[in-house]
Amino acid sequence: MAVIVIVSFAANFSMLNSNTAPPGADYGNYLTQVNILQGNDLRGWGLRHQPLFFYFLSGVMTFFDAFTALKVASAFVFAIIAVPFFLLARKLSGDNYAAVITTALFTFFISSSEMISWGGDPNFLGFSFMLLALCFIVDVVNKPSKISIVLSGLFLSLVIGTHILVAVFTFGSLFLFAVLRIVFVGKRKETIKGNFAKVFSLGLAAAVFSLPYVSFYLTFFRNSSSEMVGFRLFDIQMGTFSLVGLWDMILFFVIAVVGALGLFAMVKYFKENKNSNLILLSILLAPFILVLTTAQPIRWLYFLPIPFLLGFTLFLKHLHFDVRQVKRITIILFTSLFMITILLQSSYLTGRHFSAATEFYQFIGNEEVKALNWIKDVNNIPADAVLATSGTNLDIGGGGNSYAWWIEGYSNRTCMFTGDLEYYSFQFERDNVRTTNRIFSGTSVFECGNLSVTDSYPANIKNPQISLISGNKNVGLLTVNDGQNQLFYSPTENPQAMSIAPFYSDESKTVNIQNSSSHANLLVTYETSQFELSRSVILGEENTSVDILYQIHPINVTLHAFKINLWSLFPTSLQNCSIQNDSLVMLSGQSSETDLNATIRLVETNGELMTARVLFENPKSSTPIVNYVFEPTNNDLLVHLRVTINSLDPATEDQTVQRYDSYDLLNELNVSYIVLNKYRDTELQRFSADTSHFTPVYQNDRIVIFNVVKG
Numbered sequence: 001m002a003v004i005v006i007v008s009f010a011a012n013f014s015m016l017n018s019n020t021a022p023p024g025a026d027y028g029n030y031l032t033q034v035n036i037l038q039g040n041d042l043r044g045w046g047l048r049h050q051p052l053f054f055y056f057l058s059g060v061m062t063f064f065d066a067f068t069a070l071k072v073a074s075a076f077v078f079a080i081i082a083v084p085f086f087l088l089a090r091k092l093s094g095d096n097y098a099a100v101i102t103t104a105l106f107t108f109f110i111s112s113s114e115m116i117s118w119g120g121d122p123n124f125l126g127f128s129f130m131l132l133a134l135c136f137i138v139d140v141v142n143k144p145s146k147i148s149i150v151l152s153g154l155f156l157s158l159v160i161g162t163h164i165l166v167a168v169f170t171f172g173s174l175f176l177f178a179v180l181r182i183v184f185v186g187k188r189k190e191t192i193k194g195n196f197a198k199v200f201s202l203g204l205a206a207a208v209f210s211l212p213y214v215s216f217y218l219t220f221f222r223n224s225s226s227e228m229v230g231f232r233l234f235d236i237q238m239g240t241f242s243l244v245g246l247w248d249m250i251l252f253f254v255i256a257v258v259g260a261l262g263l264f265a266m267v268k269y270f271k272e273n274k275n276s277n278l279i280l281l282s283i284l285l286a287p288f289i290l291v292l293t294t295a296q297p298i299r300w301l302y303f304l305p306i307p308f309l310l311g312f313t314l315f316l317k318h319l320h321f322d323v324r325q326v327k328r329i330t331i332i333l334f335t336s337l338f339m340i341t342i343l344l345q346s347s348y349l350t351g352r353h354f355s356a357a358t359e360f361y362q363f364i365g366n367e368e369v370k371a372l373n374w375i376k377d378v379n380n381i382p383a384d385a386v387l388a389t390s391g392t393n394l395d396i397g398g399g400g401n402s403y404a405w406w407i408e409g410y411s412n413r414t415c416m417f418t419g420d421l422e423y424y425s426f427q428f429e430r431d432n433v434r435t436t437n438r439i440f441s442g443t444s445v446f447e448c449g450n451l452s453v454t455d456s457y458p459a460n461i462k463n464p465q466i467s468l469i470s471g472n473k474n475v476g477l478l479t480v481n482d483g484q485n486q487l488f489y490s491p492t493e494n495p496q497a498m499s500i501a502p503f504y505s506d507e508s509k510t511v512n513i514q515n516s517s518s519h520a521n522l523l524v525t526y527e528t529s530q531f532e533l534s535r536s537v538i539l540g541e542e543n544t545s546v547d548i549l550y551q552i553h554p555i556n557v558t559l560h561a562f563k564i565n566l567w568s569l570f571p572t573s574l575q576n577c578s579i580q581n582d583s584l585v586m587l588s589g590q591s592s593e594t595d596l597n598a599t600i601r602l603v604e605t606n607g608e609l610m611t612a613r614v615l616f617e618n619p620k621s622s623t624p625i626v627n628y629v630f631e632p633t634n635n636d637l638l639v640h641l642r643v644t645i646n647s648l649d650p651a652t653e654d655q656t657v658q659r660y661d662s663y664d665l666l667n668e669l670n671v672s673y674i675v676l677n678k679y680r681d682t683e684l685q686r687f688s689a690d691t692s693h694f695t696p697v698y699q700n701d702r703i704v705i706f707n708v709v710k711g
Helices: 002-016 026-037 052-060 066-080 082-093 096-107 110-118 121-142 146-160 164-184 189-209 211-223 246-251 253-268 270-291 297-303 305-326 329-360 366-376 401-409 427-441 662-668 681-689
Strands: 386-389 414-417 444-448 451-455 465-470 473-480 486-491 499-502 509-515 520-527 531-539 545-554 557-568 577-580 584-590 595-605 607-615 625-632 637-645 657-661 673-677 694-699 703-708
Touching (some): 002 082, 002 096, 002 329, 026 066, 026 401, 052 066, 066 121, 110 121, 110 297, 110 329, 121 146, 121 164, 121 189, 146 164, 146 211, 164 270, 164 297, 270 297, 270 305, 366 401, 386 401, 401 414, 401 673, 414 427, 444 520, 451 531, 473 637, 486 531, 509 657, 577 607, 584 607, 595 607, 595 625, 607 637, 625 637, 673 681, 681 694
Parallel strands (some): 386 414, 386 673
Antiparallel strands (some): 444 451, 444 657, 451 465, 473 557, 486 499, 486 557, 520 531, 545 637, 557 625, 577 584, 584 595, 595 637, 607 625, 694 703
8 A cells, every 4th residue: 555655646747847946737726725714815705615635735835845745745645545445445345355446446447547637636645534434434334333423524624624525525425425325224213213213413513523613614605606516407408628628538449348347336236335336336426416506517527446346346345245255367367468458547547548648638848837926026016906818728627717816826916717617616716817817808898688799909900709698708709910901992082902901000000988778889991092981890789699880981992892800709611601692691609608600791782792702721620710802882991790699589589788908907806917829919019019008027938028018
């Protein structure tokens, strides 16, 4: 057992130590919680996680710097779980041989490499306490004693003090076990009475030991969002990115074999020890029930290796017994080769995945560390300053927290961040995230029902952007880039001298926004020596639609054609697009949140539509461009397009138009600095172009920090 723990610790620390900072945003958040325990609460929100892991991490930080302490604590938590798993596996099977093998499989299981990569340390420490609690709960059920009840209550309280999801899972499993035991063991009054006495004694012991955590749970339930729970049988969305290919393990026989044999053993040997097998059945069923009743169903799947591998322990126990009885060298050899193959294949999968996952979740590289150290210096940014960020260039899960949690935990500066609301438990966190999302969406943000229209003036990219507000985040649908639209013209005195001009000119651009509770018009006007032209984006004209109007007035030139490009922001395929009557373009696709269906219709023009087409870089899957070409039939040209989101139900949506000004929102959150990843092109162009409000004060190859100029 010691060998498993030592090898696991060495492998985990080595992989985490391949970069200066550990991977995953959660590690930065853990530094924040340690800071709060030590009296440095930047936001005044108090501790937002159960404290036990952070007391442990705080102790480790007395010996190491922050980054090293995180790696040491994490490697230790993911290695030491071998001990409680072995104890429970041996108790359930009574076989040391089987328990050692499955302990090695569990300690180096592929899901463990996933969790340590994104920072599931408190979860995994909670697993250890849960396994120890189950060890003594088996004794409480089979041969109850005062010591088994006290120790069960103690370890249950440690689960409660470590991680709320593990606590929910543990007590949910125990409730299932109580129900299943009544069904399968007996419904006699004496049995029920005895069960009640055991449950009461166990609950009392757990409650007494859990008294230190009462204040945290009262705060949690008082401030947690009601959106965290709900029946989701017909609305389960599994984000594939969140597992980084974790379930590609199904393609490898080892995982399927172990899971199938574990389930087989639970069924086949059920009557051999009903109580132990009912516990296994309970912790097997609990994740599937929780998937249907809570947000982020993927989290509960991390519990599944526990019952499957404990069931596999039962299989190995009987396999070991049968092999000893047969005593044939061929059987022994075959069995040994089978187990060696299982262990080697599992180790290969885990090692390969660990390497890929640490790289995938490595949000903080050397350039980010330089920026964090710059922020940490009070000569650069005051200690009470508030920053805001949209995080790394990849929108993974929480989004902006990939930087913000490090800024708060390592640099000790308050940082607002963008993200998907469902990743945050507290309502005040969600409110801040929602506001920050609007700040980074555009200079002006308009929302009507489930539609959002943003303008990033004075930048010329993605103006406007039309998005669908789906669940807890905005899903981009279409955008217009004025710089990509073209005017084909010739001087009046020389019709043969054809010229092409972009639609916009920065120097001549003016913006006028008109809005009410039922209507909004984002009017952009350009004036050049050849044209007077305007583009209006109207929200509220018709439910679930956005209108785009172009008006072009030539000056001493003859307009020959006007080319308009609308850029899709979601990938689709050629077979999911259609054009009807040259004036109706339909696009459909799917995001992780919802089905997407958009229709672009030509409402009116005083010219002639020459071309309507959809252009693909890859017809099988890419973000297409909807291209229109119009010819004027007189001197002026009017084009009126309507973008309709067909997936919305207008009868159920609030059609009040809300306007949000990013400058006002920055003042509302008291943000003084913007931390931006340079690869977030749209945001970089927007903040860089708006020199009257944002001034760069620091940059390196990856990060730029803007000072917000207060007006």
